[in-house]
Amino acid sequence: MLTRIDHIGIACFDLDATAEFYCRTYGFTVASIESSQEMGVREAMLRVGGTDDGGASWIQLLEPLGEGGPVAGWLARNGEGVHHIAFGTADVEAATAAAGEHGVRSVYPEPRPGSRGSRINFLHPKDCHGVLTELVTATGAGGAATLRADPDQAADQRAVRA
Numbered sequence: 001m002l003t004r005i006d007h008i009g010i011a012c013f014d015l016d017a018t019a020e021f022y023c024r025t026y027g028f029t030v031a032s033i034e035s036s037q038e039m040g041v042r043e044a045m046l047r048v049g050g051t052d053d054g055g056a057s058w059i060q061l062l063e064p065l066g067e068g069g070p071v072a073g074w075l076a077r078n079g080e081g082v083h084h085i086a087f088g089t090a091d092v093e094a095a096t097a098a099a100g101e102h103g104v105r106s107v108y109p110e111p112r113p114g115s116r117g118s119r120i121n122f123l124h125p126k127d128c129h130g131v132l133t134e135l136v137t138a139t140g141a142g143g144a145a146t147l148r149a150d151p152d153q154a155a156d157q158r159a160v161r162a
């Protein structure tokens with residue numbers, strides 16, 4: 001039911017500087033930058049090449065929008081670093097329910113809007129051996145309005161996310 005690693009979420013103090021590091025060092029490009037008041041973050045998606053299974057994987061950089069959200073608290077305690085991993089699935093509700101049957105609590109009763117038009121839920125880190133685990137169903141291009149990639153890459157992302 002979980003088909004790939006969709007992204008690794010990395011908490012950082014300065015989104016622009018961190019994105020610049022990833023782009024300069026690894027040659028990644030910033031595909032989108034969005035803010036989510038609900039999640040308390042400004043986040044960038046950096047596409048990690050293409051994959052041979054028709055999917056793509058991403059690095060998600062997370063900068064807290066204010067004091068209150070989960071990333072702000074995590075950064076204050078831990079400093080910068082890996083905040084969560086996200087598995088891709090065609091059906092976030094079913095995947096969350098399936099984990100629930102194994103006693104793994106979800107953070108939200110229903111999926112919420114995620115990056116680039118996706119629908120997401122989280123599994124509690126205390127039930128996942130210390131790893132905050134996101135389940136994500138991509139739903140079309142979604143973030144097309146915020147795409148910063150070149151047209152070829154944007155078209156590719158639409159194909160991947162459709």
Ligand code: V0V
Nearest residue numbers: 009036039070073074083107114115120122125130131132
């Ligand atoms: C907290 N804990 C973590 C953790 N955050 N452990 C591993 N990884 C993390 N990221 C541990 C923490 O050390 C505590 O352990 C315990 O959980 C409770 O921590 P807390 O500070 O009291 O935190 P809570 O309970 O207030 O919040 C924890 C949860 C929160 C997981 C419920 O982070 C949450 O709601 N996360 C889901 C939303 C989110 O993370 N949004 C930002 C990404 P001890 O000290 O008790 O042992 S948004 C995103 O990814 C998007 C939009 C996307 O991909 O599209």
Ligand code: CO
Nearest residue numbers: 009060086134
């Ligand atoms: Co995420």
